[in-house]
Amino acid sequence: MSQEVRNQEPQALWNHFADLNAVPRPSKKEERVRAFMVDFGNKLGLEVQEDAIGNVIIKKPASPGMEHRKSIIMQSHLDMVHQKNNDTDFDFLTQGIDMYVDGGIIAAHGTTLGADNGIGVAAIMAVLSSTDIAHPAIEALFTIDEETGMTGAKELDKNILSSTILLNLDTEEDDEIDIGCAGGVDITATKKYVLENIPFDYTTAVLTVKGLNGGHSGMDIIKGLGNANKMMTRLLDAMQKVGDVHIESIHGGSLRNAIPREANAIISFKKTDAIMDKFERCKAALHDEYKSLEPKLDISLTETTAAKLTMTAVDSRELVYTLLGIHNGVYRMSPDITDLVETSNNLARVTLENGELQIACLTRSSVDSSKTDLSSSISGVMKLAGMKVKLSGDYPGWQPNTDSAILEVAKSKYETLFDHSPRVVACHAGLECGLLGERYPGLDMISFGPNIRGAHSPDEHVEIKSVQKFWKYLLEILKDIPVA
Incomplete structure (x- = not known):
């Protein structure tokens, strides 16, 4: 695995992504990546739980001065789509992803990269492991089997979370805020x-x-x-x-x-x-x-x-x-x-x-x-x-809520940071938000992420500058979560 990937900024995120991509994580066979996440949380001394279906939840208290803010759920899925070119000799069950840097992008040699949803997972890991990022109390939710059935979201324990705001980090256009998605x-x-x-x-x-x-x-x-x-x-x-x-x-x-x-x-x-x-x-x-x-x-x-x-x-x-x-x-x-x-x-x-x-x-x-x-x-x-x-x-699909309080925070932060308005959209992908909203009625949810191209194909790649933009944006949203 290229050291070049680990050298990109923000290094905390890219190092966690490299660590994650060294672990085989096919849908429905997430035992190794689940153990990896449990070990990650335990080493940080944080509260770690697994529910009956296999979702991993890591809870971190608010940073100093942020205790009065509402607690939030940060959510991404652990599994990735496994696709490779016919002439690529690669075993997704035993090998880590072979990544490389090509100009302004990061891709994989002949296989899917796993940026979907590995960048979201890595971003959450970077926040959990940080000592200097301002954030409210966090319930980090890492779901399983999103790509082939959304089993983790469907069977999520209804009593394991308590927050009312959810940030889903699983979309692929860095100028969009998603507030709805398709069912399937x-x-x-x-x-x-x-x-x-x-x-x-x-x-x-x-x-x-x-x-x-x-x-x-x-x-x-x-x-x-x-x-x-x-x-x-x-x-x-x-x-x-x-x-x-x-x-x-x-x-x-x-x-x-x-x-x-x-x-x-x-x-x-x-x-x-x-x-x-x-x-x-x-x-x-x-x-x-x-x-x-x-x-x-x-x-x-x-x-x-x-x-x-x-x-x-x-x-x-x-x-x-x-x-x-x-x-x-x-x-x-x-x-x-x-x-x-x-x-x-x-x-x-x-x-x-x-x-x-x-x-x-x-x-x-x-x-x-x-x-x-x-x-x-x-x-x-x-x-x-x-x-x-x-x-x-x-x-089910996720019905848009244009009156969302966290949406207003996200729109305001985006406009301040980037001098133009984000596109507030619904997407034709199967985000877990619809199911999570069923498990926890009343969740105030948005989804956002960096530019990922060619997802679900061996052409998958992620733009480095877009990840930097996404990271900067995420940190600003965390600073301004509404007061409880």
Whole structure:
């Protein structure tokens, strides 16, 4: 791990970030990072608690002269999204993140960086370990499993916190104060197919789509980036229009909250000029449509000698029709908030192996009825194809409160520090604030953070100057928490 990272300012924050990133911390496997945080709090002589689900709470008394201020919750999540390039040899379960400094940014070699939400965690650690930062009494809440279910926030002990103000440090634009977010629901479809032998005169090939940007399936969905699963489906549909295509296997995408960057399928077909022409025409159309958004798009069809059992042509066609019918991308824009995506879906993962299919989507919306509408529509398409459909992981949105007292403090501090007004927004990401507000009704909440780009992809990086801006801003807010 580069010493250059530790040398950046503010050094306290970057050193804690480097320490954190040395600990493997995949969602649902946070045992090591939880132990790391417990040990961190104990070494500082602070009160440390773990609730039944595994969230870590560290409590620190107010600094001298700040005892009359309201106590606050500072909150970030411990887990990180694990994504890597196919040609990167890296084990997220055993290795720390390999970071580097490149000009004004910090990134990782071929993997996600973990700035989401590691910068927030590190900032809280820096406040907890400080001896000269003015702050009110703090309840530092480090939640688990935010990225794949928000389990920590959902199951947070209802009696472990007492503060009425919450600072969530998990957003990615340093000129924004977030006061609302989308809720979400996971859709999972499964089906088992009867397989047959590949016809003797058919060609078997690997269809590959790669080189896409990927990104956060909430914050980046508005950009119209390429979805590898959808592109693969279009190519298969084009070929099926002129001849039977048997699908043996599919591996597309990985995590529900990441836009799929890569997909591949092993297929068999009778190789004719007509079917190859259809493939090449669709390939050219995709390159043309996405030339400005996805300049590294790479589509290939490579013959292979692998010969296994495969789906029938009829079942293969039905599967392609189903994937075509699943909505992907923005479904509805907010009629009330400019440029806010209200409802969307990410066709996140498609896997088919030995006749066993699984399709995974994440539907998001800031309006529960719209979320239900879209998830029902997608489920209906799946059910028409005879698939078993399960909805899970449902979590609520966070309704904006424009009369928030802590929002007024944050707006005033931002204007004083930076000579312009912040953007007060709601976001299309799944912040934990909605769930935390359910566990502790009446919490006065805002969310803010530094500029993080490419979250949930191996292109993830954080801007050093923006972290410095975020840190300066955070310290000023801590000084001016309302009087109790």
